[in-house]
Amino acid sequence: MGLFGILLGLGLLIWLAFRGWSILLLAPIAALIAALLSGEPLLAHWTQTFMLSAAQFLAQFFPIFLLGALFGKLMEDTGSVTSIANFMVEKLGEKRAILAVVLAGAIVTYGGVSLFVAFFVLAPMATALFRAAGIPRRLMPAAIALGTSTFTMSALxxxxxxxxxxxxxxxxxxxxxxxxxxxxxSVIMLGFGLWWLARAEAGARRAGEGFGDGPSDAAAQAANDPIVRERATTAREFDPAEISHGAVSASLPAIIPAALPLVVVVIVNLVMSFGVLPRLDTAFLATPEWGNTSIAAVGGVWSVIVALFAAILTLLAVSGRRLATPRSSIDAGANASVLPAISVASLVGFGAVVAALPAFALVREWVLSIEGGPLVSLAIATNILSALTGSASGGLTIALDALGATYMKLAAEQGIDPALLHRVAVIGAGTLDSLPHNGAVVTLLAVCGSTHGKSYFDIVMVGIVGALIALAGVIVLGSMFGSF
Known part of the structure; x- marks a missing residue:
């Protein structure tokens, strides 16, 4: 009965979320249904299991949600993202329209710009570029997804x-x-994706297929669609409803000041990870006052926080004067982080309740018994949970909350570098999360003015098949040579 409760709760969560219901309400209801059918105390699971786990997630990761969303909004409103996209178009031209869109998306997202900000900036640019080049509109979502939602999310x-x-x-x-x-x-994902899109473009040209029809204001419609918003907020760290708030600069910065904040993100992240934090005296973190933790547990998050904060300061210094309404842009960026963070935290709370139920022992045993070793079972666990929740971040956190300590123990016993576990887990979470109900997929199709029927197959090829090939490659190489 307990296992049936878990499956029923998960089924209701998936079905109603796909229909646009708020995850903030669905997650606790689904968790309580699973607890009820397991004969577990409901209120205790809600307040002591669900809420404590959700709160822990927010305590660990909300600063990244906040700074990431703020940075993305400021990059948009200063015109920096548009300037970078235009630069790529100018350099590559119409003949390499797909490559221009892919690389523009990769540059801005690897530099820390929120996914949905990239969507709403790149889609109008891609529309004009694809129309001029005679490339079908239906290939736009796959091109944008390849640059923004694959290797720059999970591998690079x-x-x-x-x-x-x-x-x-x-x-x-x-x-x-x-x-x-x-x-x-990253090379596998990018190479396979570009090969597929070139093949699709060539086939469309042979068939005489042009750009096609579609709405001219698709991005504006998507930003104001409440169902798109509900689905999107569990997928990434930016609330699409805030896209229209603030004001985009009437003039664009030059490419160097536009790209400088992205460079700062990468450099500061690297320096903090390998130069600054390892040299700090952080023994105080092991005391109860500071949570009985260690620099190994918090250092990675600290590096990203400092990198994003430094990039925001750099952006304000070089392009802040371009903000037409600085207060509105800053408020919109901050507000854009709240609903996604709480939505993903709610998914994490649901996963914590499920993991605490006696019947979950059967699930744990099944996962750990998968042939191929810890790397294969970890990849499958993150794949399945990300697919079911439609959220790479939610599925990844649920998997690691339930099984992270177990995999660390197995890694110690079998001599597996935790860095290898990290990379396999992240790439695994970024594969089957792109199923049709994924919020990023729904949002991307809406922003591009396309549909699942027209564009989803190409998204599958560049976002799922390419990622699965890369994941298999990492597991094989990691098993043979370890982490490097």
């Missing part, structure tokens, strides 16, 4: 994406965990 070393930060407290790693394997995975 040092990415400030929340998904790359989540394993750090569990495994004591840095944002640059397994850098060599991450670069190899």
């Amino acid at each position: 070393p040092g990415t400030p994406a929340i998904q790359n930060a989540i394993p750090m407290p569990f495994f004591g790693t840095t944002p640059f965990a397994a850098p060599g394997l991450g670069i190899i995975a």
Whole structure:
């Protein structure tokens, strides 16, 4: 009965979330249904299991949500994201329209710009570029997804994406965990995705397919769609409703001041991870006053926080004068972080209740018994949970909350570098999370004025198939040579 309760609660969560219901209400209800059918105390699970786990997630990661959303909004309103996108278009031109969109998305998201900010800036640019080049509109979502939602989210070393930060407290790693394997995975994802899109473009040209029809104001419609908003807030760290708040600069900065804050994110993240934090005296963290923790558990998050904060200061210094309404832009950026953070925390609370139920022991035993060793079972666990929740960050946190300590024990016993666990877990979470109900997928299709029927297959190829190939490559290489 307990296992049935877990499946029923999860089924209701998925079904109603897909229909646009708020995850803030669904997650505790689904958790209580699972607890009820397991004969567990309901109020205790709500306040002591669900809420404490959700609160712990917020305590660990809300600063990254806050600074990431604020940085993204300021980059948008100063015109910096548009300037970078335009620069890529000018350099690559219409003949390389797909490559221009992919690289523009990769640059801004690897530099710390929130995914949804990139969507809303890149989609109008891609629309004009694809129309001029005669490339079908239906390929726009896949091109944008390849640049923003694949290797820069889960594989490229040092990415400030929340998904790359989540394993750090569990495994004591840095944002640059397994850098060599991450670069190899990034090359596989990018190479496979570009090959597929070039193949699709060539096929469309042979068939005489042009750009096609579609709404001219798709991005504005998506920003004001409440169902899109509900689905999107569990996917990434930016609330699309805040896109329209504030004001975008009437003039664009030059490419160097536009790109400088992105460079600052990467450099400061690297310096903090390997230069500053290892040299600090942080023995005080082990005392009860500071949570009985260690620099290994918090250092990775600290590095990302400082990097984003330094980038925000740099952005304000070089382009702050371009903000037409500084107060509104800052408020919108801060507000954009709240609903996504609480939504993902609610998913984490649901996972904590499920993991605390007696029947979950059966699930744990099944996961750990998967043939292929800890790397394979970890990849499958993060894949499945991210697919079911439609959220890479939610599924990843649920998996590591329930099984992170177990995998660390197995790693110690079998001589596996925790950095390898980190990279496998993050890439695994970024594969099947892109199923049709994923909030980022729904938002991207809406912003591009397309539909699942027209564009989803290409998203699957560049966002799921390419990532699965890269994940398999990392597991094979990691098993043979360890982390590097």
